Amino acid sequence: MKTAFDPRHRKREKNVQELFAASFHDVFELVIDKTEPMKVIIDEAIELAKQFGGSTSPSFVNGVLGTICKSKPPLSNS
Template sequence: MGRARLASQRHRVRIAALQILFEVDETDHAIDQVLERRLTDEPMSQESAEFLRRLVFGAWEHRSYLDRIIEEAAPNWPVAQMPGVDKAVLRIALFELLIDDVERTPIKAVINEAVELAKQFGSDNSSRFVNGVLGTVVTRYLADRDDTVEE
C-alpha cells in the first residue's frame, strides 16, 4: 500500500477517533459501545480498526495524564473549559507522541494531522492552539527524538 493511501486511511481513522472521543466526553455513552457502533456503521480494514481501537482506548485510558500535559503546555486554558474538539484532538496527538508503544508515528505527521483535524472540526483558533500546545510538548518532552520518516 502506498504512503498516500495509508496516510489517507489513517486520517479517516483519526477523524473517527476524534468523533468517538468527543461523543464519549460530552455524553454518558459507553466508549466500547460508541466504538463498536462506529465500526459497524463504517467498516474498515482490520489494520485500521486496530489503529482506531488503540487511539480511542489509549487516549481515553490515559486522559488524566494527557490532560495534565495539556494544562502544563497551556496553563491559561484549563482542560475542563476547553472546547471538546480541541481536547479530543490533543488527547489523540499526545497519546501518539508520548504513549503509543505499538508504533512511533513521526512527530511532524502527528502535529500535521492534529492541526488538520482542528481546522476541519474546531473553531477558528483551534488549529493555532493545537499547534502551539503540541509544539510546547515536543520541545519539553521530545526534543531529542529523531524523526526523519514521514507517515
C-alpha cells in the same frame, strides 16, 4: 439568545469534545506511542482542529503540541 438548550450550542459543544478527544490522542502518540513522526502527528492534529474547531483552534493545537515536543526528552534507542 444562545442557551444550553439551543441546538447550535449543542453542536459547538460536540465539536469541542471531538477536538479535545483528538488532541488528547495526539498527545498520547507524541509522548507514549512514538510510532509516527512528530511532524505527521502535529499536521494531523492541525487538520482536525481546522475541521472541528474555531478559527484559532489550529494555531492553539500547533502551539500546545509544539511545546510538548520541545519539552519531552529525546528518544532513546534502548
